[in-house]
Amino acid sequence: MPELPEVETIRLGLIPRILNQRLLGAHVRESRLRWPVPQDLNEKVQQHTLQGLARRGKYLLFDLGDGGLIIHLGMSGSLQLTPCEHPPGKHEHLDLLLENGQCLRFCDPRRFGAVLWCLEPQHHPLLAHLGIEPLAPEFDGQVIYRLSRGRSVPIKIFIMNARLIVGIGNIYANESLFLAGIDPRLPAGKLSRKQSHALAHAIQETLHRAIAAGGSSLRDFVNEHGQPGYFQQSYAVYGRAGKPCRVCGQPLCHITQGARSSFYCSGCQKRR
DNA sequence: AGAACCACCTGGCAGC
DNA sequence: TGCTGCCAGGTGGTTC
Numbered sequence: 001m002p003e004l005p006e007v008e009t010i011r012l013g014l015i016p017r018i019l020n021q022r023l024l025g026a027h028v029r030e031s032r033l034r035w036p037v038p039q040d041l042n043e044k045v046q047q048h049t050l051q052g053l054a055r056r057g058k059y060l061l062f063d064l065g066d067g068g069l070i071i072h073l074g075m076s077g078s079l080q081l082t083p084c085e086h087p088p089g090k091h092e093h094l095d096l097l098l099e100n101g102q103c104l105r106f107c108d109p110r111r112f113g114a115v116l117w118c119l120e121p122q123h124h125p126l127l128a129h130l131g132i133e134p135l136a137p138e139f140d141g142q143v144i145y146r147l148s149r150g151r152s153v154p155i156k157i158f159i160m161n162a163r164l165i166v167g168i169g170n171i172y173a174n175e176s177l178f179l180a181g182i183d184p185r186l187p188a189g190k191l192s193r194k195q196s197h198a199l200a201h202a203i204q205e206t207l208h209r210a211i212a213a214g215g216s217s218l219r220d221f222v223n224e225h226g227q228p229g230y231f232q233q234s235y236a237v238y239g240r241a242g243k244p245c246r247v248c249g250q251p252l253c254h255i256t257q258g259a260r261s262s263f264y265c266s267g268c269q270k271r272r
Numbered sequence: 273a274g275a276a277c278c279a280c281c282t283g284g285c286a287g288c
Numbered sequence: 289t290g291c292t293g294c295c296a297g298g299t300g301g302t303t304c
Binding site: 157 | 274275276277278280281282283
């Protein structure tokens with residue numbers, strides 16, 4: 001599933017290719033996404049110029065000057081630049097038609113994603129309650145320590161809560177906690193200052209590494225060129241239940257937290 | 273306010 | 289080989 005590094009990779013890849021392009025319209029083939037795609041999307045975007053592409057958490061914000069698009073890739077979404085005449089596949093639900101003859105094609109087999117129009121995307125209700133960006137300079141151990149006081153939820157659930165910290169999905173939550181040497185079951189409020197700093201550092205390190213590697217966390221993820229990413233090959237714990245820890249050799253554990261799989265090493269990751 | 277749980281969706285895969 | 293049924297997972301919403 002596209003996590004923050006994948007979304008950032010897509011954003012960085014698209015910027016030089018679509019910025020300052022005029023939109024000739026939008027072609028919607030399937031409007032039933034997480035929320036319905038606006039019926040009049042074609043009229044909304046027509047003749048607008050793509051002036052910017054920002055990101056908030058995993059939301060991509062396309063600045064069209066007078067309004068903008070909010071796109072979320074959900075769990076299986078991707079965006080590809082492709083010639084307009086290229087026939088769309090089964091799950092390629094909509095095209096944004098560019099003046100250069102290409103289209104930005106939105107594909108999402110599971111339809112958990114979203115394509116919305118908004119006059120002021122930065123102020124959309126969906127973005128209003130989002131927490132701190134883990135890649136922002138002000139994100140550090142002090143922030144984690146302060147946010148986690150008085151909270152009893154397991155630390156893994158805590159770092160995946162987008163109202164507190166945005167963009168950390170299941171895979172990178174598992175990887176970050178391993179790198180920080182923290183047991184995913186540890187109540188957030190029990191985190192020491194030292195652990196908070198280790199965790200902040202581990203989260204940033206994990207995300208930066210994934211972005212540098214081209215960012216991918218799902219077999220069917222493709223970037224804006226249609227190439228698969230390769231970060232999934234270097235997971236330390238995710239999906240490796242029963243296999244030996246790459247650090248200490250102990251078999252890795254698998255538990256369920258908040259209806260999601262957690263993977264950890266009981267030797268390397270401590271509860272205090 | 274915080275925590276727990278549910279709904280949405282479909283490709284992929286295990287089991288028969 | 290083909291069918292059934294379960295799982296994964298981000299996020300907003302509901303319930304406790």
